[in-house]
Amino acid sequence: MAATRPSNPLALAVLVLLGERPMHPYEMSSTLRERRKEDSIKLNYGSLYSVVESLQKRGLIEAAETVREGRRPERTTYAITETGAQVMVDWLVELLSTPKKEFTQFEAALSLAGALPPDQVTELLGQRLRNLLYQQKSVEAMFEEARSVGLPQLFLIEAEFSAALLAAEIAFVEQLLAGLRTGSLGGFEIWQRMHELRGAGVPPEEVEAKLSVEFADDLAFAKHYEQGT
Amino acid sequence: MAATRPSNPLALAVLVLLGERPMHPYEMSSTLRERRKEDSIKLNYGSLYSVVESLQKRGLIEAAETVREGRRPERTTYAITETGAQVMVDWLVELLSTPKKEFTQFEAALSLAGALPPDQVTELLGQRLRNLLYQQKSVEAMFEEARSVGLPQLFLIEAEFSAALLAAEIAFVEQLLAGLRTGSLGGFEIWQRMHELRGAGVPPEEVEAKLSVEFADDLAFAKHYEQGT
DNA sequence: GTTCGAATACTCGACTTCGAGTATTCGCCT
DNA sequence: AGGCGAATACTCGAAGTCGAGTATTCGAAC
Numbered sequence: 351m352a353a354t355r356p357s358n359p360l361a362l363a364v365l366v367l368l369g370e371r372p373m374h375p376y377e378m379s380s381t382l383r384e385r386r387k388e389d390s391i392k393l394n395y396g397s398l399y400s401v402v403e404s405l406q407k408r409g410l411i412e413a414a415e416t417v418r419e420g421r422r423p424e425r426t427t428y429a430i431t432e433t434g435a436q437v438m439v440d441w442l443v444e445l446l447s448t449p450k451k452e453f454t455q456f457e458a459a460l461s462l463a464g465a466l467p468p469d470q471v472t473e474l475l476g477q478r479l480r481n482l483l484y485q486q487k488s489v490e491a492m493f494e495e496a497r498s499v500g501l502p503q504l505f506l507i508e509a510e511f512s513a514a515l516l517a518a519e520i521a522f523v524e525q526l527l528a529g530l531r532t533g534s535l536g537g538f539e540i541w542q543r544m545h546e547l548r549g550a551g552v553p554p555e556e557v558e559a560k561l562s563v564e565f566a567d568d569l570a571f572a573k574h575y576e577q578g579t
Numbered sequence: 580m581a582a583t584r585p586s587n588p589l590a591l592a593v594l595v596l597l598g599e600r601p602m603h604p605y606e607m608s609s610t611l612r613e614r615r616k617e618d619s620i621k622l623n624y625g626s627l628y629s630v631v632e633s634l635q636k637r638g639l640i641e642a643a644e645t646v647r648e649g650r651r652p653e654r655t656t657y658a659i660t661e662t663g664a665q666v667m668v669d670w671l672v673e674l675l676s677t678p679k680k681e682f683t684q685f686e687a688a689l690s691l692a693g694a695l696p697p698d699q700v701t702e703l704l705g706q707r708l709r710n711l712l713y714q715q716k717s718v719e720a721m722f723e724e725a726r727s728v729g730l731p732q733l734f735l736i737e738a739e740f741s742a743a744l745l746a747a748e749i750a751f752v753e754q755l756l757a758g759l760r761t762g763s764l765g766g767f768e769i770w771q772r773m774h775e776l777r778g779a780g781v782p783p784e785e786v787e788a789k790l791s792v793e794f795a796d797d798l799a800f801a802k803h804y805e806q807g808t
Numbered sequence: 809g810t811t812c813g814a815a816t817a818c819t820c821g822a823c824t825t826c827g828a829g830t831a832t833t834c835g836c837c838t
Numbered sequence: 839a840g841g842c843g844a845a846t847a848c849t850c851g852a853a854g855t856c857g858a859g860t861a862t863t864c865g866a867a868c
Contacts, residue, residue: 356854357853357854358854359684359687359688362687362688362691366694370783375817375818376817379817380815380816387691389680390682390686390687390690391682391687391690394856394857395818395819395857396820396855397854397855399818399819400854400855401854404853425816425818439695442688442692442695443695443703445685445687446688446692446695446700446707447704447707448707448710449685449710449711449714449748450684452681452684452685453588453620454681455588455679455681456681457619457620457737457740457741458588458591458620458737459588459591459671459674459675460619460675460736460737460740461737462592462616462671463675463736464733465595465598465667465671466671466672466675474676478676478678481676481677485678500797500799502765502766503764504693504765504767504770507689507690507755508686508689510751511685511686511689511748512686514747514748514751515747518744518746518747519740519743519744521743522739522743526736529732535732536731536733537731537732537733540731540733554599568731570729585823586823587824587825603847604847605846605847605848608847609846621825623825624826625824625825625826625827625849626825626827628849629823629826633823633824654847654848
């Protein structure tokens, strides 16, 4: 069988940890927390235990021993297998070398934002910008502290990536807001007029009809657009 | 009951579409495809139908009529409810105004990349960069075509966001690669040495012991680091 | 010596996600 | 008139996700 793997990146983290040394699930979770990996890998107990079970079923890890330490409940310690080590490498290779579309909530929201009137969207993006800037400040502070304590850059590389994306989002939202505030964003007037008509209680089909008359030029693309490429 | 909603953004898309006019599920999927929303909202049939069912159970949409057109199979047309319209607005407001951590696979991979030796990571990121640049080229071409056909910017706003993130990722990977190639990335030597030792078959605990002697200075942070903030 | 909160170590089941598979019908070409 | 591929319209079940809940134990303070 073709060494399939779970889809949750948490499973990769488990493989990497067990590549260092055998552990029981709860220890994995605390190690991940100590190393600040919960910021870059979604960790929750339910998923952790089901991912471990799934890895075991596929033969990528195996139970090493079941011990009871002190009077604590019994724990099962797992170790990585040969196959598991191979899968870990393959998986990392793929994730690092091959970009793959990730869907974000914000992108989805942007693509549906036309359902709200332009003024409101401007207002909301203004709020978002403030939130983003605040976030950025605390991220910078965290970097500052890490540097002052002598933590090598390598250990925070994922946080730096995330900070780079944050900066890009800030720049994007700022630019978009500028376009909205000056009304210079292409298509702005159609959008505005559409909500004006809807607000006045004009039924959907009529709105569409009116718009295609009033903005005939701007909507000329529709002919091509409608039928794919 | 407090008007809960499904978590899948596809459900939001359904609400927005039904806010325009009643539709049956398959029509939703084709409309989303026509408007190029499948690029920003993950769409697959299984999810679509279960999301519709879930919206109906919560009273956010309702079956309007069940028709059989021609001799095609029977289709159920849905319409949005008052509550549904409210939830749609609330949801959009939240997504647009409030940023929320999104976990990407690449971020996870970066945070685990230490499990591979530095040379290999450099090689893999080089590949990634090439892929990203290729992607960027085709995205630019798509924008070019859209502009030439007269499509207003507004209609591609989500694609522009995604392009901004792509550009940021490219810049990040380029910078990281530079740091790796010159070996100037903080912590590079520890990383390299660690794989050297592992490769020579030194057991885990010993590796750790050696490193903490050899790199005492660079690892001084550990004292603070280990016990949280 | 006891109280009380934090940490340890998981379990459970409701809910979602996913994509391959199925069955039909339309439209075009011959 | 018949064959065939694309489009229509969904179904199914296996797998994965999630976080609240449970039960215990440790440690520090009073």
